[in-house]
Amino acid sequence: xxxxxxxxxxxxxxxxxxxxxxxxxxxxxxxxxxxxxxxxxxxxxxxxxxxxxxxxxxxxxxxxxxxxxxxxxxxxxxxxxxxxxxxxxxxxxxxxxxxxxxxxxxxxxxxxxxxxxxxxxxxxxxxxxxxxxxxxxxxxxxxxxxxxxxxxxxxxxxxxxxxxxxxxxxxxxxxxxxxxxxxxxxxxxxxxxxxxxxxxxxxxxxxxxxxxxxxxxxxxxxxxxxxxxxxxxxxxxxxxxxxxxxxxxxxxxxxxxxxxxxxxxxxxxxxxxxxxxxxxxxxxxxxxxxxxxxxxxxxxxxxxxxxxxxxxxxxxxxxxxxxxxxxxxxxxxxxxxxxxxxxxxxxxxxxxxxxxxxxxxxxxxxxxxxxxxxxxx
Amino acid sequence: xxxxxxxxxxxxxxxxxxxxxxxxxxxxxxxxxxxxxxxxxxxxxxxxxxxxxxxxxxxxxxxxxxxxxxxxxxxxxxxxxxxxxxxxxxxxxxxxxxxxxxxxxxxxxxxxxxxxxxxxxxxxxxxxxxxxxxxxxxxxxxxxxxxxxxxxxxxxxxxxxxxxxxxxxxxxxxxxxxxxxxxxxxxxxxxxxxxxxxxxxxxxxxxxxxxxxxxxxxxxxxxxxxxxxxxxxxxxxxxxxxxxxxxxxxxxxxxxxxxxxxxxxxxxxxxxxxxxxxxxxxxxxxxxxxxxxxxxxxxxxxxxxxxxxxxxxxxxxxxxxxxxxxxxxxxxxxxxxxxxxxxxxxxxxxxxxxxxxxxxxxxxxxxxxxxxxxxxxxxxxxxxxxxxxxxxxxxx
Numbered sequence: 001x002x003x004x005x006x007x008x009x010x011x012x013x014x015x016x017x018x019x020x021x022x023x024x025x026x027x028x029x030x031x032x033x034x035x036x037x038x039x040x041x042x043x044x045x046x047x048x049x050x051x052x053x054x055x056x057x058x059x060x061x062x063x064x065x066x067x068x069x070x071x072x073x074x075x076x077x078x079x080x081x082x083x084x085x086x087x088x089x090x091x092x093x094x095x096x097x098x099x100x101x102x103x104x105x106x107x108x109x110x111x112x113x114x115x116x117x118x119x120x121x122x123x124x125x126x127x128x129x130x131x132x133x134x135x136x137x138x139x140x141x142x143x144x145x146x147x148x149x150x151x152x153x154x155x156x157x158x159x160x161x162x163x164x165x166x167x168x169x170x171x172x173x174x175x176x177x178x179x180x181x182x183x184x185x186x187x188x189x190x191x192x193x194x195x196x197x198x199x200x201x202x203x204x205x206x207x208x209x210x211x212x213x214x215x216x217x218x219x220x221x222x223x224x225x226x227x228x229x230x231x232x233x234x235x236x237x238x239x240x241x242x243x244x245x246x247x248x249x250x251x252x253x254x255x256x257x258x259x260x261x262x263x264x265x266x267x268x269x270x271x272x273x274x275x276x277x278x279x280x281x282x283x284x285x286x287x288x289x290x291x292x293x294x295x296x297x298x299x300x301x302x303x304x305x306x307x308x309x310x311x312x313x314x315x316x317x318x319x320x321x322x323x324x325x326x327x328x329x330x331x332x333x334x335x336x337x338x339x340x341x342x343x344x345x346x347x348x349x350x351x352x353x354x355x356x357x358x359x360x361x362x363x364x365x366x367x368x369x370x371x372x373x374x375x376x377x
Numbered sequence: 378x379x380x381x382x383x384x385x386x387x388x389x390x391x392x393x394x395x396x397x398x399x400x401x402x403x404x405x406x407x408x409x410x411x412x413x414x415x416x417x418x419x420x421x422x423x424x425x426x427x428x429x430x431x432x433x434x435x436x437x438x439x440x441x442x443x444x445x446x447x448x449x450x451x452x453x454x455x456x457x458x459x460x461x462x463x464x465x466x467x468x469x470x471x472x473x474x475x476x477x478x479x480x481x482x483x484x485x486x487x488x489x490x491x492x493x494x495x496x497x498x499x500x501x502x503x504x505x506x507x508x509x510x511x512x513x514x515x516x517x518x519x520x521x522x523x524x525x526x527x528x529x530x531x532x533x534x535x536x537x538x539x540x541x542x543x544x545x546x547x548x549x550x551x552x553x554x555x556x557x558x559x560x561x562x563x564x565x566x567x568x569x570x571x572x573x574x575x576x577x578x579x580x581x582x583x584x585x586x587x588x589x590x591x592x593x594x595x596x597x598x599x600x601x602x603x604x605x606x607x608x609x610x611x612x613x614x615x616x617x618x619x620x621x622x623x624x625x626x627x628x629x630x631x632x633x634x635x636x637x638x639x640x641x642x643x644x645x646x647x648x649x650x651x652x653x654x655x656x657x658x659x660x661x662x663x664x665x666x667x668x669x670x671x672x673x674x675x676x677x678x679x680x681x682x683x684x685x686x687x688x689x690x691x692x693x694x695x696x697x698x699x700x701x702x703x704x705x706x707x708x709x710x711x712x713x714x715x716x717x718x719x720x721x722x723x724x725x726x727x728x729x730x731x732x733x734x735x736x737x738x739x740x741x742x743x744x745x746x747x748x749x750x751x752x753x754x755x756x757x758x759x760x761x762x763x764x765x766x767x768x769x770x771x772x773x
Binding site: 122123130144146149150152182189190198201207211212213216219224267269 | 431432433434435446447448449450451456521524525529530533534535548549629630639640717718719720726729730732733734735736737738
């Protein structure tokens with residue numbers, strides 16, 4: 001009797017373990033269900049290839065080829081942050097991070113619309129990337145050492161330099177972070193935001209009120225459950241613009257208490273894809289440096305400047321012939337990228353300028369910012 | 378001679394070759410099945426390991442010793458404490474919600490289940506409405522509704538209700554007076570346990586005496602008397618080891634006392650309301666499963682409807698109700714993981730937090746599953762004990 005009980009118990013534990021070992025990949029596999037009908041089904045056969053990538057992590061480095069043969073890019077994005085990643089009322093995705101996805105698709109596939117967006121929560125995103133659920137993560141993700149080290153992802157060039165701030169009600173008495181002693185503070189769970197908060201408030205007594213749902217969290221803030229709402233300043237600006245009482249009902253405190261370099265990430269070990277995504281991003285910055293825009297890119301292909309001709313993959317450049325730097329992309333991929341989404345400035349003006357966030361760090365190095373593209377030669 | 382030769386051949390036929398022997402095949406079939414399962418497990422495990430290594434992800438459980446780096450509300454938890462300490466806090470919070478929820482849901486469910494069988498039209502219909510309404514709505518929806526539409530709509534802190542200087546009530550929680558340990562709390566706790574045991578013993582003694590002599594037992598009064606006297610004596614004998622403070626509202630901050638947060642309340646009542654609707658159906662079903670003759674017999678010996686329910690019907694229906702009830706207790710415990718949506722720091726939330734902060738997901742989820750498995754097996758253990766005690770003698 002006892003012997004059988006023990007055997008049964010062992011079996012149960014063993015089964016639980018089995019369910020769990022598959023859970024590493026399976027967890028992400030559940031995500032499409034969560035994301036539900038909100039996906040833009042750009043390519044039907046993606047289901048098959050997913051199973052492939054999920055099962056064989058051993059075939060590393062082949063993801064770029066796979067994207068080509070599949071014909072579309074799986075991009076992990078945000079769906080509820082105005083300006084960065086938002087699903088609008090027509091069901092289309094729009095925002096800064098979405099345009100990055102389009103730029104990558106234009107660079108690899110020559111078609112900016114060949115993207116299948118996968119809305120991911122902060123907690124799902126790395127598992128989704130690791131398991132091949134998405135090819136590229138473009139979801140305002142902060143580049144940190146431990147994410148590089150233990151999440152199995154590689155971050156490409158930063159697309160947006162951000163920092164964490166705190167938002168309070170406009171009619172409250174809070175002027176500085178020290179005034180928030182003893183206050184409940186709303187914070188999105190599963191983000192570096194939570195850690196930064198704990199670090200900044202190490203000597204200040206506070207009460208974290210976390211939720212993984214932005215809507216629930218915003219409501220907590222509006223109903224005064226929390227005195228303050230903390231997030232990256234760009235997100236605060238985006239959320240503020242969407243408040244029912246208007247952007248003036250809240251105030252963002254001056255102090256910025258973290259460095260948040262946000263950028264796309266790919267799975268670790270995918271060197272070809274890494275280069276492709278990296279140069280898709282750098283192309284946007286280089287285009288602004290060269291003054292190439294979506295409007296004048298056709299004219300620029302017959303430019304007098306050999307550097308621009310080389311950049312746009314046209315004959316007669318610096319070397320006299322068409323320059324192929326060996327990135328695994330078409331020599332004139334920059335033309336596809338720029339005519340589809342424009343240069344960095346255009347993307348910024350389209351998505352982020354309406355939120356009234358000044359460019360500051362996100363200007364070209366020539367304007368005192370941090371954007372700097374390596375030479376294209 | 379020929380007959381003797383025929384006998385062995387007949388015997389040989391009774392023991393067919395192994396590939397046709399049912400007993401051999403049965404054992405072989407089970408062995409094969411076990412091998413298949415073991416192979417499947419091994420395959421899954423090695424696949425995981427290969428993929429983790431290919432991505433250069435950690436495969437050990439060292440993360441449990443890493444600093445947590447985030448705060449946990451309503452505790453003295455420090456972000457520099459290791460992840461395993463955070464998990465312990467989460468487990469405790471899960472138990473807090475599950476244990477309290479199970480007790481309230483059982484009481485509420487039983488009342489509604491009995492009400493569904495009431496002869497009063499209004500009571501019966503109201504109970505049916507409750508069951509149909511709550512049973513058919515996902516528990517997550519109930520929890521989010523309770524949190525966003527009820528708890529958050531309570532008065533904000535600037536308009537908090539203060540009642541008699543004892544209670545502060547706002548959408549940041551219900552704060553009531555509470556004792557803080559200032560002296561020998563350990564000894565006081567032991568004394569409380571001794572007093573409680575004493576009170577139960579006295580109540581039992583009264584019951585036995587009542588059974589033997591027929592005089593009224595008053596066991597509740599006796600037990601309560603012993604409890605109150607014992608607590609008071611212990612409190613003063615140990616030099617007042619606990620100091621009581623009332624909550625004080627200071628501008629936007631409440632100090633002193635103890636707070637019941639809106640997240641805890643929303644989760645607890647969401648789970649209770651939902652589970653009670655299922656328990657009500659179990660109670661109703663198990664009452665109806667008691668043969669009608671029992672009710673008639675109880676009426677025939679002159680029991681009132683309360684006595685009939687209390688001494689004849691409920692004890693018998695309990696026997697039927699225990700296994701499905703245990704199921705509901707398991708469900709309630711596991712559903713408490715929905716806390717993540719409203720930010721109650723339960724086991725699942727702490728695990729997700731750990732994963733989001735760079736700790737390995739497969740290992741963290743394995744630990745999470747282990748914890749829930751342990752909780753579930755504990756509940757199953759208690760339900761099996763209850764089941765064995767309640768089972769009819771001689772039945773299996």
